[in-house]
Amino acid sequence: MGIKYFQDKTIWITGASSGIGEGFARALSEAGAYVILSSRREKVLQEIQSQLAFPNRSKVVTIDMEDNNSIDAACEMINNEFQIDMVILNAGISQRSRILDTEFQTEQRIMQTNFIGAARLTKLILPKMVEKQKGHFVVLSSVTGKIGVPTRSMYSASKHALHGYFDSLRAELTDSGIFVTILCPGYVYTNISKNAVLGDGAPQNSIDENSKNGMLVDTFVEKALKGIAKKKQEMLIGGKETMGVVIKRFFPSLLNNIIKKVNA
Numbered sequence: 001m002g003i004k005y006f007q008d009k010t011i012w013i014t015g016a017s018s019g020i021g022e023g024f025a026r027a028l029s030e031a032g033a034y035v036i037l038s039s040r041r042e043k044v045l046q047e048i049q050s051q052l053a054f055p056n057r058s059k060v061v062t063i064d065m066e067d068n069n070s071i072d073a074a075c076e077m078i079n080n081e082f083q084i085d086m087v088i089l090n091a092g093i094s095q096r097s098r099i100l101d102t103e104f105q106t107e108q109r110i111m112q113t114n115f116i117g118a119a120r121l122t123k124l125i126l127p128k129m130v131e132k133q134k135g136h137f138v139v140l141s142s143v144t145g146k147i148g149v150p151t152r153s154m155y156s157a158s159k160h161a162l163h164g165y166f167d168s169l170r171a172e173l174t175d176s177g178i179f180v181t182i183l184c185p186g187y188v189y190t191n192i193s194k195n196a197v198l199g200d201g202a203p204q205n206s207i208d209e210n211s212k213n214g215m216l217v218d219t220f221v222e223k224a225l226k227g228i229a230k231k232k233q234e235m236l237i238g239g240k241e242t243m244g245v246v247i248k249r250f251f252p253s254l255l256n257n258i259i260k261k262v263n264a
């Protein structure tokens with residue numbers, strides 16, 4: 001199977017203007033997929049589109065996952081023009097603030113972008129997949145979708161929510177020809193920490209050391225594509241930080257002791 005799985009598939013990627021989403025767009029174009037690139041920044045998407053292996057087999061569709069009207073409009077356009085084989089729900093924002101320092105509006109924004117928006121988009125494009133009895137949802141969670149750590153409360157909650165929703169969807173779609181793969185990255189070197197919001201919603205504007213020492217995007221994407229092609233249900237991809245998930249499962253008290261000392 002491998003990379004051939006993606007050939008001639010129509011794949012919609014949210015958050016394609018940076019980091020992991022951009023990496024998926026480049027790799028999937030090279031693998032022969034028709035890629036639809038979405039995010040808020042049209043010019044950045046167009047620049048990436050022009051550098052794809054096959055720019056004429058791609059399209060830019062702007063979307064703001066914070067805005068339900070924008071999600072509805074993008075889905076309507078896509079449903080009218082395409083039969084989507086795979087959607088990579090990748091758009092997301094992280095957080096760098098303790099609970100008591102985080103404004104409610106900031107928390108709502110994180111939850112809307114990372115979870116509610118993804119669930120809304122899914123519901124709007126699912127009917128055509130069900131009709132054709134084929135499709136694949138790839139969902140970007142995180143190690144923090146399995147473990148809550150200081151200063152990531154709402155980010156972690158939004159990623160945990162993705163597991164609940166997409167595990168349920170997978171169960172509902174048993175034997176339907178539609179698959180769900182949830183990816184849980186550890187540290188990957190992107191702008192995620194730079195764009196992460198502080199309590200008042202302003203971006204942190206600096207890249208964390210953990211991120212700088214993280215996995216390269218191309219390495220992450222290569223590993224993820226291998227698992228997606230095998231229709232894996234869930235993948236944990238990263239360095240030693242992913243051990244936390246295993247420790248939580250077998251030694252939860254030990255993990256609590258480790259996590260409370262994390263000065264994130």
Ligand SMILES: NC(=O)c1ccc[n+]([C@@H]2O[C@H](COP(=O)([O-])OP(=O)(O)OC[C@H]3O[C@@H](n4cnc5c(N)ncnc54)[C@H](OP(=O)(O)O)[C@@H]3O)[C@@H](O)[C@H]2O)c1
Pocket residue numbers: 014015016017018019020021038039040041044063064065066089090091092093094113140141142143184185186187188189190191192193195211214
């Ligand atoms: N990098 C890591 O270490 C790491 C670890 C665990 C999980 N993840 C997850 O991986 C995914 C990709 O993150 P990344 O590391 O590639 O971060 P990134 O470089 O900051 O990219 C984030 C992407 O999300 C898009 N986005 C943010 N808000 C949006 C909105 N309201 N509407 C539409 N698009 C929006 C951004 O595009 P625009 O600004 O153009 O809208 C950008 O393309 C995220 O879901 C993140 O939580 C990353």
